[in-house]
Amino acid sequence: MESIRSWWTEFLGAVPDPAGSWRLGSRRAPQHPQARGEIQQLHITSFGTELICELLLPPDAGASDILVVVPFYDTASVFGEPTARTRLAGRDPAANAHGLLLAEAGHAVLAVPWWFEHIAARDPGTARATTLDARYGPAAAQHRREQSTTALGRSLADLMLTVTALQDSGLTEGMHLTAFGHSLGAKLTLHLAALDPRIRAAAAHEGGLGFAHSNWNAPWYLGDALPQGRDQDELLGLVAPRPFLLAGREGPGPAAARRRASVAAACDGGDPGVARRCPSLTFR
Numbered sequence: 001m002e003s004i005r006s007w008w009t010e011f012l013g014a015v016p017d018p019a020g021s022w023r024l025g026s027r028r029a030p031q032h033p034q035a036r037g038e039i040q041q042l043h044i045t046s047f048g049t050e051l052i053c054e055l056l057l058p059p060d061a062g063a064s065d066i067l068v069v070v071p072f073y074d075t076a077s078v079f080g081e082p083t084a085r086t087r088l089a090g091r092d093p094a095a096n097a098h099g100l101l102l103a104e105a106g107h108a109v110l111a112v113p114w115w116f117e118h119i120a121a122r123d124p125g126t127a128r129a130t131t132l133d134a135r136y137g138p139a140a141a142q143h144r145r146e147q148s149t150t151a152l153g154r155s156l157a158d159l160m161l162t163v164t165a166l167q168d169s170g171l172t173e174g175m176h177l178t179a180f181g182h183s184l185g186a187k188l189t190l191h192l193a194a195l196d197p198r199i200r201a202a203a204a205h206e207g208g209l210g211f212a213h214s215n216w217n218a219p220w221y222l223g224d225a226l227p228q229g230r231d232q233d234e235l236l237g238l239v240a241p242r243p244f245l246l247a248g249r250e251g252p253g254p255a256a257a258r259r260r261a262s263v264a265a266a267c268d269g270g271d272p273g274v275a276r277r278c279p280s281l282t283f284r
Contacts, residue, residue, distance in 0.1 A: 005238050009195050011227060013149020014156035021045045022165030025052060032080035035100055039079070042110070044165050046158045047147065051118060053162055054079070055171060056099055056109045064106040067166075067175040069199070070099055071159055071188040074121075075111035079103075084121060088128060098182060108172055112162050114184065115155060116140065116220045132218065140219035152191065152221045159192050167198075176200045183207065187214075187221065193244060194235035203245040 009015065025041030037058040044051050054075040074083045080097030094100075099109040119139040120126040129135035143151050166172060179202040181189030186207025193202035208214020210233075211226050236244065 013153030014195055016157045016161040017046045020161045030079050044162050046161050051113050054111045056103050058103045060106045065175050067108040067172045068102050069110050069179040071112045071181055071185045073114050073117040075113050078111035136220045150222050150225055156191050160196055194238040201243040206248045
C-alpha cells in the first residue's frame with residue numbers, strides 16, 4: 001500500500017515546499033449573519049506565494065472534536081461571503097457555503113484557497129475572465145514555467161503544508177482532522193485523503209471519479225500527464241480503512257435518464273432496472 005502511495009505522490013509531485021513557512025494572521029468576525037464564532041487567518045508561504053487560509057471556530061467547536069479542511073477557489077465564499085469571483089459570475093455565495101453548514105454542526109472549519117484562483121484574481125488579464133480556460137489557463141502556464149510537478153500536485157502540496165501549519169499552530173490541538181470538498185474541492189479532497197494519512201475521514205461531492213470522467217486533463221489539474229494503466233480506484237484504496245463518502249447527483253431530463261440507463265446497463269449485464277456498484281460510475 002505504501003508503495004502505491006509513494007508512486008502517486010511522486011507522479012503528481014505532491015510534496016510540500018521544503019522551504020515553506022506559516023504564520024498566524026489577524027482575527028476577524030464572519031460577515032454572514034448565520035455564522036457564529038471567530039475567523040482566525042493562517043498565512044502559508046508555499047513555493048514563493050503567500051496564501052491566506054481561514055479557520056472558523058464556532059463557539060461549540062470543541063464539543064465535536066472535528067476539524068474539517070475545505071479546499072475551494074477562495075475562502076470567503078466557503079463561509080457564505082461574496083468575493084470578486086462570485087460577483088463576476090453572478091452567483092449567490094451562500095450556494096457553496098459548505099463551511100457555514102459544517103460550523104452549524106459544531107465543527108471547526110479551515111478554508112484553504114486554490115493557488116490558481118489566487119493568481120488569476122490578481123492578474124488584470126484574467127481577473128474578469130469567466131470561462132475556466134481564460135481564467136486559469138495563464139496561471140497553469142505560469143506553473144509549468146516555474147515547476148516540473150503537475151498542477152494538481154502543486155495544489156496538494158499547498159494543502160499538505162497547510163495541514164502541517166495547522167497542527168504546529170496548536171489552534172486545534174486534539175481535534176480529528178477531516179476534509180470535505182465540492183467540485184474542484186472534491187478533486188483535491190480525494191487526493192489529499194489518499195496521500196495524507198493525517199486526514200482521518202473525508203467526503204467528496206461531485207468531483208468526477210475516474211480519469212475518463214470530468215476535466216482531469218485540464219492544465220490546472222493533470223494536462224496531458226494522465227497516467228497510463230492506473231486510475232483513481234487506487235486512490236480510493238489508499239483511503240481505506242478510513243471513512244470516505246463519495247457523493248454526487250444527476251440532473252433531470254432525458255439526457256440524464258439516458259446516462260443513468262447506460263451506466264446501469266454497463267454495470268448489470270444489460271439490465272437497466274438494477275443498480276449495483278460499478279467501477280465506471282461517474283459521480284458528476
